[in-house]
Amino acid sequence: MTQPSKSELTLDKIVSLAKRRGFAFQSSEIYGGLNGCWDYGPLGVELLRNVKDEWWKTMTLRENIEGIDASILMHPRVWEASGHVENFTDPMIDCRQCKARYRLDTLSDEISVKKIWEAVEKVQSSNGTGIVEEWRKTSPALASLDKKQPEDVIRTEFAGTLERFPVLVLPELSCPNCGNKATFTEARKFNLMFKTFVGPVEDSSAAVYLRPETAQGIYVNYQNVVASSRQKLPFGIAQIGKAFRNEINTKNWLFRTREFEQMEMQFFVKPGTDDDWFEKWRHERIEWFTNLGINKDKLHFHRHEKDKLAHYAKDAYDIEYQFPFGWGEIEGIHNRTNYDLTRHQEFSGKSMEYFDDASKEKYIPYIIETSAGASRSFMAFLVDAYAEEDTGKEIRSVLKFHPRLAPIKVAVLPLVNRETMPEIARNIFDDLRKRFRAFYDDAGSIGRRYRRQDEAGTPFCVTVDSQTLQDQTVTVRDRDSMKQERVGSAKISEYLENKLKRQNE
RNA sequence: GCGGGAGUAACUCAGUUGGUAGAGUCACAGCCUUCCAAGCUGUUGGUCGCGGGUUCGAGUCCCGUCUCCCGCUCCA
Numbered sequence: 335m336t337q338p339s340k341s342e343l344t345l346d347k348i349v350s351l352a353k354r355r356g357f358a359f360q361s362s363e364i365y366g367g368l369n370g371c372w373d374y375g376p377l378g379v380e381l382l383r384n385v386k387d388e389w390w391k392t393m394t395l396r397e398n399i400e401g402i403d404a405s406i407l408m409h410p411r412v413w414e415a416s417g418h419v420e421n422f423t424d425p426m427i428d429c430r431q432c433k434a435r436y437r438l439d440t441l442s443d444e445i446s447v448k449k450i451w452e453a454v455e456k457v458q459s460s461n462g463t464g465i466v467e468e469w470r471k472t473s474p475a476l477a478s479l480d481k482k483q484p485e486d487v488i489r490t491e492f493a494g495t496l497e498r499f500p501v502l503v504l505p506e507l508s509c510p511n512c513g514n515k516a517t518f519t520e521a522r523k524f525n526l527m528f529k530t531f532v533g534p535v536e537d538s539s540a541a542v543y544l545r546p547e548t549a550q551g552i553y554v555n556y557q558n559v560v561a562s563s564r565q566k567l568p569f570g571i572a573q574i575g576k577a578f579r580n581e582i583n584t585k586n587w588l589f590r591t592r593e594f595e596q597m598e599m600q601f602f603v604k605p606g607t608d609d610d611w612f613e614k615w616r617h618e619r620i621e622w623f624t625n626l627g628i629n630k631d632k633l634h635f636h637r638h639e640k641d642k643l644a645h646y647a648k649d650a651y652d653i654e655y656q657f658p659f660g661w662g663e664i665e666g667i668h669n670r671t672n673y674d675l676t677r678h679q680e681f682s683g684k685s686m687e688y689f690d691d692a693s694k695e696k697y698i699p700y701i702i703e704t705s706a707g708a709s710r711s712f713m714a715f716l717v718d719a720y721a722e723e724d725t726g727k728e729i730r731s732v733l734k735f736h737p738r739l740a741p742i743k744v745a746v747l748p749l750v751n752r753e754t755m756p757e758i759a760r761n762i763f764d765d766l767r768k769r770f771r772a773f774y775d776d777a778g779s780i781g782r783r784y785r786r787q788d789e790a791g792t793p794f795c796v797t798v799d800s801q802t803l804q805d806q807t808v809t810v811r812d813r814d815s816m817k818q819e820r821v822g823s824a825k826i827s828e829y830l831e832n833k834l835k836r837q838n839e
Numbered sequence: 840g841c842g843g844g845a846g847u848a849a850c851u852c853a854g855u856u857g858g859u860a861g862a863g864u865c866a867c868a869g870c871c872u873u874c875c876a877a878g879c880u881g882u883u884g885g886u887c888g889c890g891g892g893u894u895c896g897a898g899u900c901c902c903g904u905c906u907c908c909c910g911c912u913c914c915a
Contacts, residue, residue: 344908344909345908345909346907346908349907349908350850350851351850353849353850354849354850354865360906360907363906364886365889365905366888366889366904366905366906367888367905367906367907368905368906369905369906369907417915418915420915526914526915546915579914581913581914582840582912582913582914583840583912583913583914585907585908585909586908587907587908590914644915645915646915659908659909663914725875725876727875727876728875728876728877730875730876747874749872749873749874750872750873751872752872752873755873777866777867778872778876779871779872779874779875779876779878780872780873780874780875781874781875781876782875782876782877783875783876784874784875784876785875785876786876788875797874799873799874800873801873809874811874811875816875818874
């Protein structure tokens, strides 16, 4: 059996299959779709649920992790404390010539002091319109044209000028990348958080945001959980929920969307033990994916370089999956230090300290974050499961999901619609469907029906044949090997339970 | 946000210099069929992405717009 190389696998193929079989549809499709929004269909919702269930059980079926489900709307101050208000609203500009993109607030770092003075002199000599006057008031060091000012003062003031009066200086600057002058687009302010209003009146004082990450819902509840669950450090809080980011560009199907779901576990530890816990969680998390059948070769860690770490992070690894479009992050494991809790203590005025009864110490815990994308994991499991096999006569399309992730666990098929086979199969189906997601199919040849289940990723097919009439046994056909074994029809439930059983972790 | 490509049935696609919209697959109803698709008969299914314009007439030409894919950029 040869397998075509997976490099031939395109996203288009998966998107098409996903639509045909009911995994994912474009949102509001009959109205032309909504950019970057997708809906999960009948099979998709089962797969997604199974992914989330597996994650939830892995996390919470242990002593030291509690679950919560926080509100999507939170107090606006949360996002000031978290740094999102500041960091999510950077004005951006593009160079029309070379297409380079810059953050307005960091553009001045790439421009020499000499060039800065040149631009400032141009602005100074321009006609004294109101805006120039205003600028002179806010940037005295520049306005005085005192070139003996220390460089950092010049730079700070110039950065401020750029941010407040981009119209004034941008036409005087050259693109640091291509060197062309006056090629910048207007500064556009991106607010990456979705804004809405509490109450029916659109009053700005009632503005709130749809959470851009679920983590903050855990942090703000950390003291509540400690108090109510009697947990002691180290312990974790798990949550699955939707988050929203008003991305500039959505792309790659479910990979970058504006509405997405996260599976996050924030683990609270004593400072100093954080590195060890970080390593432990990092390895545990990648094993979660491989234990559920993801090809090891398609997974790797991507460590964030020190100078590119987020403002809160001490160390960070992404678990990346090799999608048809390249490597993409499906989970991030970050050492967030005590940044978040410290900030919330500052902004809320409430203590975030933990009192360690054993050592009589008081401290703000460090947090090891494991943040997996539910939608991205869904996509990785789907892409990874997809296989085309040459059986010699034809190409078999099959989704080789781990049985616990498979949307449909078992299909029940009468070999032919004769004698009492359909009735017996119906009875078996009626029994199984109460315990497993099951499917009954009597349409077409048996081979066709097996193929249909292959394409839906159903791991087991139970077939009633003439021998069933004699000895009450049925065949169970395995999706991947296509091999069959005979099982007593009364024992199928037990047989499936065994196949779907979780290992003790 | 920039550049390129695409959008016609549920899916993959055809559709000539502008002249009544097609195929295969899928699905459904039968027939056939005793273990790995595509055998037979019949049937359902199309705002040709959307909106304008040109024209006697637009899937086809023009303009705008939306959406998807690819490449840049971005991803705190």
